[in-house]
Amino acid sequence: MSDASQAGPVLAADGTPLKKSLQRALRAQKLRALALIAPLLIFILVTFVGPIADMLFRSVENAIVSETLPRTVVALEDWDHEAGEAPSEDVYRMMTYDMVTAAELKTHTRLGSRLNYETTGISSMFRKTGRRVDDFGEEYTDQFVALNPAWEEPATWVALMAASTDPFAISPAAEQALPETASIYADFAKTIADTKGDSVTEEEPWHPVYLALYTDLIANPDAASAFSGESAALISAAAAAVPTFEVTTTKDLFVKADKGWTDPEVWGTIKAFTPEYTSGYFLASVDLKKSPDGIESLPEDRQIYMLLFKRTLFMSLMIMGSCVILGYPIAFLLANLPMRTSNLLMILVLLPFWTSLLVRTSAWKILLQQQGVINDILVWIGLVDDADRLVMINNQFGTIVAMTHILLPFMILPLYSVMKTIPPYYVRAAKSLGATNWVAFWRVYFPQSVPGIGAGCILVFILAIGYYITPELVGGTTGTFISNRIAYHISSSLNWGLAAALGTILLAVVLILYWVYDKIVGIDNVSLG
Amino acid sequence: MSTAPENGFVVFDRVQKSYDGETLVVKDLNLSIGKGEFLTMLGPSGSGKTTCLMMLAGFETATHGEILLDGKPINNIPPHKRGIGMVFQNYALFPHMTVAENLAFPLEVRKLGKSEREAKVKRALEMVQMGDFGGRRPTQLSGGQQQRIALARALVFEPELVLMDEPLGALDKQLREHMQFEITNLAHSLGITTVYVTHDQTEALTMSDHVAVFDDGRIQQLAPPDLLYEKPENSFVAQFIGENNTLTGVVKEIREGRAIVQLDGGELIDAMPVNVSKAGERTKVSIRPERVEFNKDRLSPDALTLKAEVMEFIYMGDIFRTRLRVAGRDDFIIKTRNAPDQRRLKPGEMIEIGWLAEDCRALDA
Ligand SMILES: Nc1ncnc2c1ncn2[C@@H]1O[C@H](COP(=O)(O)OP(=O)(O)OP(=O)(O)O)[C@@H](O)[C@H]1O
Ligand SMILES: [Mg+2]
Numbered sequence: 001m002s003d004a005s006q007a008g009p010v011l012a013a014d015g016t017p018l019k020k021s022l023q024r025a026l027r028a029q030k031l032r033a034l035a036l037i038a039p040l041l042i043f044i045l046v047t048f049v050g051p052i053a054d055m056l057f058r059s060v061e062n063a064i065v066s067e068t069l070p071r072t073v074v075a076l077e078d079w080d081h082e083a084g085e086a087p088s089e090d091v092y093r094m095m096t097y098d099m100v101t102a103a104e105l106k107t108h109t110r111l112g113s114r115l116n117y118e119t120t121g122i123s124s125m126f127r128k129t130g131r132r133v134d135d136f137g138e139e140y141t142d143q144f145v146a147l148n149p150a151w152e153e154p155a156t157w158v159a160l161m162a163a164s165t166d167p168f169a170i171s172p173a174a175e176q177a178l179p180e181t182a183s184i185y186a187d188f189a190k191t192i193a194d195t196k197g198d199s200v201t202e203e204e205p206w207h208p209v210y211l212a213l214y215t216d217l218i219a220n221p222d223a224a225s226a227f228s229g230e231s232a233a234l235i236s237a238a239a240a241a242v243p244t245f246e247v248t249t250t251k252d253l254f255v256k257a258d259k260g261w262t263d264p265e266v267w268g269t270i271k272a273f274t275p276e277y278t279s280g281y282f283l284a285s286v287d288l289k290k291s292p293d294g295i296e297s298l299p300e301d302r303q304i305y306m307l308l309f310k311r312t313l314f315m316s317l318m319i320m321g322s323c324v325i326l327g328y329p330i331a332f333l334l335a336n337l338p339m340r341t342s343n344l345l346m347i348l349v350l351l352p353f354w355t356s357l358l359v360r361t362s363a364w365k366i367l368l369q370q371q372g373v374i375n376d377i378l379v380w381i382g383l384v385d386d387a388d389r390l391v392m393i394n395n396q397f398g399t400i401v402a403m404t405h406i407l408l409p410f411m412i413l414p415l416y417s418v419m420k421t422i423p424p425y426y427v428r429a430a431k432s433l434g435a436t437n438w439v440a441f442w443r444v445y446f447p448q449s450v451p452g453i454g455a456g457c458i459l460v461f462i463l464a465i466g467y468y469i470t471p472e473l474v475g476g477t478t479g480t481f482i483s484n485r486i487a488y489h490i491s492s493s494l495n496w497g498l499a500a501a502l503g504t505i506l507l508a509v510v511l512i513l514y515w516v517y518d519k520i521v522g523i524d525n526v527s528l529g
Numbered sequence: 530m531s532t533a534p535e536n537g538f539v540v541f542d543r544v545q546k547s548y549d550g551e552t553l554v555v556k557d558l559n560l561s562i563g564k565g566e567f568l569t570m571l572g573p574s575g576s577g578k579t580t581c582l583m584m585l586a587g588f589e590t591a592t593h594g595e596i597l598l599d600g601k602p603i604n605n606i607p608p609h610k611r612g613i614g615m616v617f618q619n620y621a622l623f624p625h626m627t628v629a630e631n632l633a634f635p636l637e638v639r640k641l642g643k644s645e646r647e648a649k650v651k652r653a654l655e656m657v658q659m660g661d662f663g664g665r666r667p668t669q670l671s672g673g674q675q676q677r678i679a680l681a682r683a684l685v686f687e688p689e690l691v692l693m694d695e696p697l698g699a700l701d702k703q704l705r706e707h708m709q710f711e712i713t714n715l716a717h718s719l720g721i722t723t724v725y726v727t728h729d730q731t732e733a734l735t736m737s738d739h740v741a742v743f744d745d746g747r748i749q750q751l752a753p754p755d756l757l758y759e760k761p762e763n764s765f766v767a768q769f770i771g772e773n774n775t776l777t778g779v780v781k782e783i784r785e786g787r788a789i790v791q792l793d794g795g796e797l798i799d800a801m802p803v804n805v806s807k808a809g810e811r812t813k814v815s816i817r818p819e820r821v822e823f824n825k826d827r828l829s830p831d832a833l834t835l836k837a838e839v840m841e842f843i844y845m846g847d848i849f850r851t852r853l854r855v856a857g858r859d860d861f862i863i864k865t866r867n868a869p870d871q872r873r874l875k876p877g878e879m880i881e882i883g884w885l886a887e888d889c890r891a892l893d894a
Binding site for chain 2: 423425426428429430431432433434435436437439440443444447448
């Protein structure tokens with residue numbers, strides 16, 4: 001191998017540079033490693049990471065307002081909430097167009113519930129208005145039809161508006177001359193095609209379409225010049241007649257449907273939640289609210305999340321503390337007993353893993369309830385009066401007791417595995433140096449078991465902070481965790497955005513605590529043995 | 530073997546120990562160690578050395594018998610009150626403390642003042658030539674350095690008795706030899722009584738005032754190193770210490786402190802009766818390789834000799850090691866000094882070997 005000694009890059013036996021051939025050799029190895037983990041990786045990405053990322057994304061996602069009310073949102077841009085007045089007629093008219101489309105698609109109730117999280121009452125306004133909005137503009141329909149019955153014919157409209165019917169396309173002339181009508185008619189065409197499979201050739205347009213036509217003709221009396229033939233005649237006749245039409249404002253129609261529509265607060269909320277991304281859910285998660293005048297805190301009686309977060313942290317810490325206090329001696333015993341006895345004890349420690357979580361939690365219910373075993377015994381030995389039995393379940397106490405019991409193995413196991421690695425000669429050495437049993441334990445044994453405590457604490461704390469079933473079953477009202485609230489929003493109130501925000505905050509809190517722990521104790525000081 | 534108990538600083542008096550209630554790990558141990566003496570316990574693995582040390586330190590209790598320290602029984606004194614320094618096989622330096630903290634530990638628990646503590650730690654570190662290492666963690670030290678710190682820690686509170694359980698087991702040969710020297714020096718200069726456990730016989734021979742050879746839970750022989758090597762009292766000791774040639778046979782007659790032994794092949798040899806008292810007893814005779822002579826001129830005229838065939842000649846620098854076939858066995862070794870006039874034997878050569886009767890010991894069979 002004389003070429004290795006020559007100047008220049010070292011070559012492999014086949015003449016390629018050694019570095020390159022090493023890389024090639026390693027690449028194959030890396031690919032093989034990747035192939036080994038690929039199934040799990042793909043599985044996790046698809047079933048876990050993806051959905052969770054999507055879920056967390058919901059905490060800021062807010063396209064629903066601008067998607068459902070595209071015209072209103074644009075019209076509201078010029079409206080100033082500070083003035084304290086309801087917006088102009090234009091806004092109400094745009095709202096009519098948006099609402100009628102939404103009502104046909106049945107998306108208005110979803111938007112209503114979304115906005116209801118921010119300002120209560122909006123949900124019912126949307127529902128009520130949604131039922132009536134297809135009648136808005138009926139007077140105009142009647143007046144156009146009175147003028148010429150042809151306005152009732154779907155064919156008239158098709159001739160006027162459509163460039164083609166299948167697929168439907170709006171004609172450029174209509175778009176130019178009658179912009180509002182063209183826009184709502186296009187929505188109409190699309191909506192009936194989507195929801196009923198109907199074609200514009202068979203359906204009479206919605207009443208708000210006539211409202212739009214009226215508005216366009218008032219704004220552009222010369223619209224007929226864009227059309228030809230029958231359509232042009234029809235339009236020019238209508239344009240001549242509209243100034244004499246009887247007029248109703250859409251604002252009045254809205255107010256008739258629900259008085260709430262005059263409230264600038266409602267419009268402010270719609271405007272505030274126009275952007276596609278919002279911090280609203282996060283603010284709500286910490287008992288704040290995004291009002292049109294900026295961020296303000298919720299009224300005292302509606303602040304629950306901070307309380308829940310604090311309670312969750314406090315109770316998790318309590319559970320963690322009780323687990324350390326109860327688990328340490330047991331782990332110590334396990335690690336220092338002869339093999340046979342310690343194996344037996346270990347089975348007792350692991351036993352809870354082999355029984356259902358529900359069974360264990362229910363067992364605590366039976367033990368702790370007021371007519372339960374523990375109260376019975378206390379009454380029987382006379383420690384507690386039969387009249388005032390202790391309340392030990394459906395409150396914080398019950399939750400802490402049950403969860404300490406459930407999470408105890410997660411403290412004992414890391415402690416045990418760390419203690420198992422502490423050789424007995426350290427304590428012996430300490431004693432031979434003159435330390436009493438206690439000093440030898442405290443100065444020599446305990447510091448070496450700290451990594452186990454750290455691992456156990458992190459494990460128990462993180463499990464506790466996200467625990468759901470046990471607090472749900474034995475927590476009552478004072479012992480529930482933030483996770484119960486998240487579950488409520490996921491499955492009952494369907495406010496997934498808020499659930500996602502709460503979850504994200506919980507995740508952030510855990511990460512921050514982890515970071516703090518790393519700073520103070522050092523994550524290298526955590527060992528599972 | 531056992532000195533009168535009242536003379537010793539440490540005395541084991543008929544001590545027995547069983548862990549499981551079925552077998553005795555230590556059987557009837559009698560041992561007396563004088564003040565300032567360096568005693569080594571030597572023996573094969575599992576012979577009960579550590580157990581004895583642990584009983585002395587107080588981590589195991591004797592099942593029977595008494596252990597006296599400075600004349601007082603210590604069976605009921607807990608370990609931390611015995612004031613015995615101890616060096617563990619794996620040093621047992623506390624990993625979460627620095628070297629200085631490790632050394633200060635025994636002083637702290639004795640409630641010494643801070644300045645006094647610091648002075649003593651400094652002195653102890655200097656004693657083992659580790660003055661600059663006070664701030665390090667044990668894991669940042671080499672094996673030999675850790676060993677010295679362990680030694681310093683065992684000595685820093687000035688115990689009168691120090692126990693060491695195979696403290697050099699983990700070190701390489703060179704460092705071990707260096708540390709052997711340092712330990713004996715320190716122990717002698719401080720006048721500390723030392724009980725040292727090892728199963729390395731060279732270590733035992735070079736370091737100790739007395740060596741106790743353990744086997745099967747008993748002390749097989751307690752003697753100064755030279756006596757142990759030259760005058761083993763039984764065949765276990767003879768084989769355990771140093772290289773040794775063993776021949777088996779029957780005592781033919783004992784006369785004037787000399788025994789004639791007839792080997793299993795019929796040959797007769799001279800030996801010194803140690804564990805045999807009358808003719809007809811079976812015996813193992815033991816002779817050191819360097820005490821075998823093949824130069825007829827150097828043997829006494831009436832000495833009995835054996836025929837031997839040279840099997841192999843190994844040049845080892847300072848000595849020659851020659852393997853012979855003697856009395857039907859071909860593992861008989863002789864060692865000769867590499868001197869200018871020394872003959873180098875050749876394989877196949879036939880020679881006659883003999884020895885002084887007192888170098889050949891007739892021991893128990
Ligand atoms: N804690 C114990 N429980 C039960 N048996 C033990 C215990 N410690 C030691 N033994 C047994 O006692 C016997 C003597 O052990 P000991 O540790 O004293 O040997 P040793 O001479 O120190 O050996 P080594 O040179 O290998 O260290 C051994 O057979 C061992 O199996
Ligand atoms: Mg041992």
